[in-house]
Amino acid sequence: MKTSLLLKFIFPYLKKYKNIYFLLSIFVIVGIFYQTGMAWFFQNMTDTIFSNQQSNLVFFLFIGIFLIVVIMITSFFNVYYMAKTTNLIKRDIRMDLFKHLLQQPMSYISSTHSGSLQSQIHQDTEQLDGVLGHNIAQLIILPFSGSVALIYLSFINVPLTLITLFLGPLILIASKLIGVAIRTNGEVIQENTAKMSKQLQESFEGHTLLKTFRLEKQLTQKYKQINEELISNQIREGKFSGFLQSVSSGVGYGAQILIFAIGTFFVANDQITIGDLLAFIILSQSLITPFSNIGQLWTNLQRSLSAVSRIYTFLLLPKHLLLDESNVEQQPVTITFNKVSFSYSPNKSIIQDINLTIMPNQRIAIIGESGAGKSTLMKLVLGLYLPTKGSIHLGLGDKGLEELKGINPYVSYVPQDAFLFDDTLYENIRYGKLDATVNEINYAAKQVSATSFINQLDGDYQFQVGERGNRLSGGQRQRITLARAFIGKRPIVVFDEATSALDVQTEGTILKELLQQNQEQTMIMITHRLSTAMYCDKIILMANGSIIAEGKHDELLTTSDHYKDLYKKYIVANAQSYS
Numbered sequence: 273m274k275t276s277l278l279l280k281f282i283f284p285y286l287k288k289y290k291n292i293y294f295l296l297s298i299f300v301i302v303g304i305f306y307q308t309g310m311a312w313f314f315q316n317m318t319d320t321i322f323s324n325q326q327s328n329l330v331f332f333l334f335i336g337i338f339l340i341v342v343i344m345i346t347s348f349f350n351v352y353y354m355a356k357t358t359n360l361i362k363r364d365i366r367m368d369l370f371k372h373l374l375q376q377p378m379s380y381i382s383s384t385h386s387g388s389l390q391s392q393i394h395q396d397t398e399q400l401d402g403v404l405g406h407n408i409a410q411l412i413i414l415p416f417s418g419s420v421a422l423i424y425l426s427f428i429n430v431p432l433t434l435i436t437l438f439l440g441p442l443i444l445i446a447s448k449l450i451g452v453a454i455r456t457n458g459e460v461i462q463e464n465t466a467k468m469s470k471q472l473q474e475s476f477e478g479h480t481l482l483k484t485f486r487l488e489k490q491l492t493q494k495y496k497q498i499n500e501e502l503i504s505n506q507i508r509e510g511k512f513s514g515f516l517q518s519v520s521s522g523v524g525y526g527a528q529i530l531i532f533a534i535g536t537f538f539v540a541n542d543q544i545t546i547g548d549l550l551a552f553i554i555l556s557q558s559l560i561t562p563f564s565n566i567g568q569l570w571t572n573l574q575r576s577l578s579a580v581s582r583i584y585t586f587l588l589l590p591k592h593l594l595l596d597e598s599n600v601e602q603q604p605v606t607i608t609f610n611k612v613s614f615s616y617s618p619n620k621s622i623i624q625d626i627n628l629t630i631m632p633n634q635r636i637a638i639i640g641e642s643g644a645g646k647s648t649l650m651k652l653v654l655g656l657y658l659p660t661k662g663s664i665h666l667g668l669g670d671k672g673l674e675e676l677k678g679i680n681p682y683v684s685y686v687p688q689d690a691f692l693f694d695d696t697l698y699e700n701i702r703y704g705k706l707d708a709t710v711n712e713i714n715y716a717a718k719q720v721s722a723t724s725f726i727n728q729l730d731g732d733y734q735f736q737v738g739e740r741g742n743r744l745s746g747g748q749r750q751r752i753t754l755a756r757a758f759i760g761k762r763p764i765v766v767f768d769e770a771t772s773a774l775d776v777q778t779e780g781t782i783l784k785e786l787l788q789q790n791q792e793q794t795m796i797m798i799t800h801r802l803s804t805a806m807y808c809d810k811i812i813l814m815a816n817g818s819i820i821a822e823g824k825h826d827e828l829l830t831t832s833d834h835y836k837d838l839y840k841k842y843i844v845a846n847a848q849s850y851s
């Protein structure tokens with residue numbers, strides 16, 4: 273990606289702190305002239321001493337104290353303001369990345385590994401120093417301080433100035449060549465680190481499997497391989513930087529020796545004074561440093577720019593459309609599928625040509641074999657994915673029909689995996705309705721038969737559920753996710769096998785309670801249990817992404833052979849379990 277484009281992207285972040293940058297630039301300008309001021313000071317003080325004008329020494333003493341005070345103040349504010357702006361901008365970028373991440377469509381989330389994404393967001397933000405902090409300031413300052421030194425020295429002696437200047441381009445050529453290698457290598461290091469976080473995260477999340485299948489050796493081997501790759505690339509980077517440093521030091525010290533040798537000759541011939549030579553030795557660094565440091569600063573900038581490029585590319589990803597929740601009212605909502613087809617990838621159709629109407633307050637069961645497309649159909653209802661063909665409309669009574677083009681705000685969802693946030697039970701239920709009162713939370717827990725187990729936990733509702741809720745049993749987690757879904761009283765609730773971890777009796781009690789107490793809600797349940805489906809207003813039977821039968825239990829027994837078979841199997845299985 274073009275450097276100018278990346279700098280244009282970062283500029284608005286800098287602009288926000290223009291006042292601090294203005295103050296910073298004052299201290300930076302003082303810094304630019306400071307080195308020349310010091311050279312002037314030593315040059316004139318030396319010449320004064322050598323010309324026996326000791327009476328002027330008091331004047332130089334005051335100038336010396338003044339210079340010390342100036343450098344102390346300048347150094348403090350330079351470092352402080354630079355750190356302040358850099359960290360403030362990093363904070364803003366991190367926030368933008370996080371907000372953007374939350375608005376990513378499911379297609380992005382499901383195709384990206386969370387470990388790599390985390391490492392990318394953290395590391396790339398940390399690497400921004402190269403374009404924000406001292407690095408960029410130095411890149412701007414050095415040419416100026418070099419020019420000021422050049423003008424000052426050329427007033428003293430032009431040939432000696434040219435000799436000093438002559439060595440600089442050598443470093444520039446070396447750093448240009450090495451800079452490209454460092455940037456490419458930096459990108460590989462970033463990939464290695466992302467792979468490592470990915471593996472760390474998987475080892476942590478899958479630790480039960482890892483232990484039971486005795487996978488320690490395999491995973492250690494895999495981790496070792498990535499670690500070795502990372503270290504070899506980091507060492508290679510060290511080699512590149514070392515080479516650059518070596519050229520810079522050689523040229524820097526070489527310049528000083530050369531100036532000293534030739535300068536002494538000029539002093540001996542009365543072409544310059546000892547003070548002038550001293551000024552040359554001090555300022556030669558200001559002339560050489562831009563060349564030597566610009567190499568390192570440039571490579572840092574390149575490394576940072578590749579981080580900026582990844583951040584920019586991520587922020588350019590289109591967001592998932594979020595409907596304005598403030599307009600959402602509790603009202604009956606009809607869902608209509610018009611010839612809807614959907615595929616996750618271009619070659620494989622998952623949902624095919626579905627026509628379906630779900631009326632307000634209906635109880636719908638979606639059944640079918642594993643992989644038939646039941647969850648995908650519900651993800652379309654939730655608006656997590658948009659149809660690839662056809663359309664879904666929401667009938668909103670007086671407000672008419674509205675095509676679903678983003679997240680559906682009228683639906684609550686109880687997912688298959690009963691995910692809980694690492695927080696208290698209370699907070700986990702409250703996420704379903706942020707302004708819920710204590711009574712509402714109690715009531716929601718009661719509806720899903722959760723109060724008895726909550727009362728036995730340490731701290732009741734203040735119990736910390738742990739990562740993904742792992743301090744609770746599967747059935748307890750499911751009850752909390754049910755409470756979270758019902759507390760918001762949205763017009764439609766989708767259950768994706770939301771009671772599969774409960775025994776049939778508890779499931780029956782909870783569903784009976786929920787169905788009775790929430791008559792004014794549409795409930796759509798994906799289930800493998802016919803015992804649940806049988807009591808619904810409508811059963812939708814799916815196979816290979818299509819609806820192959822729909823109707824009430826009694827109707828389906830006469831209209832669908834497929835359903836009849838399922839029912840027979842259910843009767844047999846039930847009879848066996850009681851025999």
Ligand SMILES: Nc1ncnc2c1ncn2[C@@H]1O[C@H](COP(=O)(O)OP(=O)(O)OP(=O)(O)O)[C@@H](O)[C@H]1O
Nearest residue numbers: 382616617622640641642643644645646647648649
């Ligand atoms: N994020 C995804 N990316 C690509 N393919 C997917 C994705 N999610 C599901 N699929 C595929 O879509 C098909 C339907 O999956 P879906 O989860 O909708 O089935 P299901 O009927 O709910 O199955 P189950 O009863 O096992 O939960 C499967 O073949 C699955 O591999």
